[in-house]
Amino acid sequence: xxxxxxxxxxxxxxxxxxxxxxxxxxxxxxxxxxxxxxxxxxxxxxxxxxxxxxxxxxxxxxxxxxxxxxxxxxxxxxxxxxxxxxxxxxxxxxxxxxxxxxxxxxxxxxxxxxxxxxxxxxxxxxxxxxxxxxxxxxxxxxxxxxxxxxxxxxxxxxxxxxxxxxxxxxxxxxxxxxxxxxxxxxxxxxxxxxxxxxxxxxxxxxxxxxxxxxxxxxxxxxxxxxxxxxxxxxxxxxxxxxxxxxxxxxxxxxxxxxxxxxxxxxxxx
Numbered sequence: 001x002x003x004x005x006x007x008x009x010x011x012x013x014x015x016x017x018x019x020x021x022x023x024x025x026x027x028x029x030x031x032x033x034x035x036x037x038x039x040x041x042x043x044x045x046x047x048x049x050x051x052x053x054x055x056x057x058x059x060x061x062x063x064x065x066x067x068x069x070x071x072x073x074x075x076x077x078x079x080x081x082x083x084x085x086x087x088x089x090x091x092x093x094x095x096x097x098x099x100x101x102x103x104x105x106x107x108x109x110x111x112x113x114x115x116x117x118x119x120x121x122x123x124x125x126x127x128x129x130x131x132x133x134x135x136x137x138x139x140x141x142x143x144x145x146x147x148x149x150x151x152x153x154x155x156x157x158x159x160x161x162x163x164x165x166x167x168x169x170x171x172x173x174x175x176x177x178x179x180x181x182x183x184x185x186x187x188x189x190x191x192x193x194x195x196x197x198x199x200x201x202x203x204x205x206x207x208x209x210x211x212x213x214x215x216x217x218x219x220x221x222x223x224x225x226x227x228x229x230x231x232x233x234x235x236x237x238x239x240x241x242x243x244x245x246x247x248x249x250x251x252x253x254x255x256x257x258x259x260x261x262x263x264x265x266x267x268x269x
Contacts, residue, residue, distance in 0.1 A: 097212050100124055100250040102132075105149070109182035109242045114156040116140060120250060121148045129210060131251040137216035137239030138162065138204060139248055150250070156182055156242055163208050164217050167201040169194065175202065175217055175236070182242045185218060190232040196223040202236055209256045 102118040120126050122145050132139040132152050144151035162175040171194055177185050200220040206213025218236035225232050
């Protein structure tokens with residue numbers, strides 16, 4: 001204690017000077033003169049910048065949680081059973097399909113055969129041959145499953161072939177990928193009497209047990225009339241941006257097993 005008192009007494013003029021400067025500074029801030037305004041504005045700018053940096057950091061770390069919450073909410077919307085017509089009459093949606101939200105943990109778009117890995121597996125009800133879609137359109141088909149993860153054969157694969165139809169006339173065709181780039185595919189087996197226009201929508205046909213009818217696949221970019229052939233083709237822009245996949249939905253056909261058993265019975269007769 002004695003040493004502290006001695007230290008304060010020795011430097012008393014310095015501490016007095018700091019004390020008086022603080023008083024002068026407070027008086028200047030509280031005054032309405034130009035200096036007070038400049039100080040306040042500078043302080044606001046500094047604290048505002050700090051608050052912005054802090055907010056950006058906290059937003060970044062909470063982004064993953066927010067995305068997960070959004071995915072769960074969208075999955076619930078996909079799985080809604082009841083809706084209302086004319087604000088009073090409830091109608092049942094097609095309950096054949098159930099959607100499982102998943103996050104993309106790895107993805108490729110520049111190989112001849114591209115695959116996507118998801119953070120959902122058999123523990124979540126995922127099985128082989130389930131379809132996968134994004135919020136924009138189809139993505140691929142599940143080909144491998146472990147307890148907590150699954151592997152998807154992307155639409156960007158040489159063996160990928162999806163049954164499609166032209167939305168405006170319900171005519172059937174097929175979608176394949178020719179390794180042009182990850183944004184484009186090929187619509188083939190188009191009857192020659194059909195004329196496609198740029199921007200025509202291509203959707204899933206619903207003729208398989210994997211994808212429901214009406215999911216976007218892409219939009220016609222160029223239509224090719226193949227002279228001397230019975231079928232034409234077109235290049236399409238995929239609805240899904242495969243290079244920016246983060247969250248997807250795995251589609252479970254709850255009646256697939258029953259339908260497949262009926263198909264097998266007919267084929268075995």
